[in-house]
Amino acid sequence: MFNIFDQLNDQLLITDQVAKVQICNAQKSIVHQHSSEKLKRYQALEQELQTFLNIATDVHAILNEHLEIISCNNGFQDILGWEESEVLKKNYVEFIDYPDAVQIITAINECKASGQVATNIAKCKCKDGKYKWIEWRGKYIANKKIHLLTGRDITLQKEREEERLAKREAEELEMLKDEFLINMSHELKTPLNVIYMTLQLESEEIKSALEKNGQEIELNILKRHDKIIQRNVYRLLRLIRNLTEIAKLESDEYRLNFINCDIVSIVRQISLAVADHMQSTKVKITFDTDIQELITACDPSAIEQIMLNLLSNTIKYRKDESKVRVSLTVKDNKVRVTVKDNGIGIPKTELEYIFKRFAKIDTSLNRKCEGSGTGLTVSKYLVELHEGSIWAKSQLNKGSSFIFEIPIVQISDEKDIYYGSTSQQIEEKCNIEFSDIYDI
Template sequence: MLNEGGFVNINESEVSILGYGNVFYKMFVNSPNIVLLADEDGKLILANRMFYRIVKDEIVDKNIFDIFNFNKDEITTHLKKNEELFIEKFIYNKYGKELWLKIHFYLVKHKERRFLTAILNDITDIVEMTRRIDDDEMMLSNILNGVEDFICMTDLGGTITYLNSSAERILGFKKEEMIGKKLSEYFHQDELEEAKKEFQNLLDGKGVIDKRKFRLLNSNGEYIWFEFIHSSLIEENNVKVGTILICREITEKIRMEHENKKIAQELEYERLKSEFLANVSHELKTPLNVIYGIVQLMEMFKNKNETTEFVNNFDKFFPILKQNTYRLLRLTNNIVDLTKADAGFLTLNAENVDIVYLVEEICNSTRNYLSSKNIELIFNTEVEEKVIACDTNKIERVILNLLSNAVKFSNNNGRIEVDIREIPGKVQLTISDNGIGIPKEMLNEVFDRFKLVDTTLTRENEGSGIGLSLVKEFIDLHAGTIEVESTVGLGTKFIITLPDITLEDESAASYSEKNYLEQVHVEFSDLSK
């Protein structure tokens, strides 16, 4: 046991009586560790076999402090204040090989004498293993830091525990700034919920966050696009402790994709524009040729003084002349309005109008024409009168254009329905037919500028391809919406919503049927054969 001075008291009589002396000596000699006994000045008295095997062959007049190059004063002073001392020391063994020792010093007191005892453990393997681990970690760190991709490790709560140098370089934050923070703090708000869901799925073993695109905040307050190319769980002893995420910066790739998409769109726009111009040229040329042909006939009759022949053919030529004049007027109006829309000069001449009466009158003005085509027109309304602010001329052209389309793509004995109803804050107008319908993949293109839905569908019917585009422009001008639903073989439905608002100090306007008949001839001009 230890006395007040920190020394071990050895009671010799107790040792001899109990017969422990020989036991202690054998333990000393055969210990797998180096065991040394020296006097208070450090002169070696005893050394066990392991010392001779490893350190020295001869210890005559050797001092323990000299053998291991220890500072005597530091060690003895420490031992007087403390009961023991641990030191790790690097030496060379007697074969010149590196040796790391962990030395345990303590003082023993026996018969008023003080002895210095040292037990030396060979920790060379542990030190070398630690070195290898450190070297491996350094190598791994160098490898990870040399990778161009963003590498991040988190705990199970999403807190960042490691970042490679590329993460620091790409985002501009110091590693110390980010480590300890939630990775979610750097996600763009638009992708945050999806990122959290993906992270949870990874933890639950439901999937990996591969090929997902997210934006992360950089030090300049900007968001950089990344693609997660790998994600996995980190486990220790089969227990999940964290995640590793590898991300590749794709900001430039995204920019190039957008640029290429923009170029492709511009090229497609130019192609469609060229097709449109060719189509418009054809549209203009067709009625002009007809009109020019009639003019030539009239001139021929005049030159031959065949007045009677001219008069006799007047009823035959005049409807054709008028019909093609309407076609030219319709196309010209569309081109002018299209140009105004592109230039931002398309204006709304709004006034308070009974929209129910307006739409019903427009429908009534088309009944004779539709009857001649064996097409039934049904007008339904849930409200008898509804005054809203709108541009009557533009609404008239919208309705007639949609009716014209319905006729164009309806079969013989077809049916067209026009419905009006109120919904909260809006008026909804629906025009539907049971015609040939529009393919699903083309529904998103029906309102595109210069776009004919399908040339195979329109081949038998003339058209410039800008009518529905203008319809949408007119509805947008009213702060309304227009949607289309269609099923091939069953028909098409256009749904228009207009704001339920009126102008102050304005009374509802009224219009006569003859206002619409002329416009019907214009809008339906390309349907006559």
């Protein structure tokens, strides 16, 4: 009897163990099936995402924290020509043209710090040596320490934009040329007409005196006529000089004569000479500097011409009572000269064009002066030949500031120092430069 029960018990134990194994296997099968389905769904989603990225973007890549490419799509090859083996483990910035690379690094760092999506446009290097414009979008994934990047090829849009810009600039230049030629015609005809008319007056007065049995001609009348003729001859000389200088500067034929000069003395001399020249007007010119002497290599004639051009431009566009302050300072091993006035100012829309060829601010018929608009262009060329820079700041009805700076350098084997032109030479230059201002 007990043997029967023992056998039954053993059978139940075996059955129970088999059932447990079957249940366990069933559970494993369910888990495996669930994991397999989950993996398939994940792989499907990953494939869908990859397909979406390939459709939505031209290039995409994953970078590590050192900006090395650890994964990329075929866009690098299709768009830029680089094969995957040539891209992987390379620094992403190596494929960006300078200086866009600097902007890209800044954008990536900002993206990493803020956690926001960053957008930037960069000129990217192709394998064939050409460049393409790519609009990049990136985001830093902090928990994985990776950068996700997508890029869109906008080369065609950029080229069309540049073509439109070039066309617009060409049209603007053509318009400026037309205005310039009209202005040149006026600039040439006006002094020539004045000279011709003055000579006719002199001829009539001489003829009248002869008809009156040798009556003497008043000397003051002849002097006044001579002064008018001289001023208009100066105007023509100034116009021809500026046009000739621009032609030489643009053809790279212009050469500066660098010598060691006391630039403080040169700027002071020109400023004070112009102040004396303008004594008959309400223009007050002052010169200010904390530096008594500063020796630097420059072309003194060019510096004098720059100063005369800036002061002439300032005086032309003055108010009835104008104050002009010339200051000289030194900063970062550069000498800076500022010509500041309280004149009529320059509109913001025209401020960026004033140093360009043919540009002119006031083309109205009631302006207080004539001028071809070439003086500031010449000044810009001369400053840049000194490896310097020139710019302007202005507010309407409050005044303008024209600033230029050049590096301080010296010719080591040059012992002589130039301190400036003679007063007679400067006066002659002032006569020419200010010949187109009516009321001096």
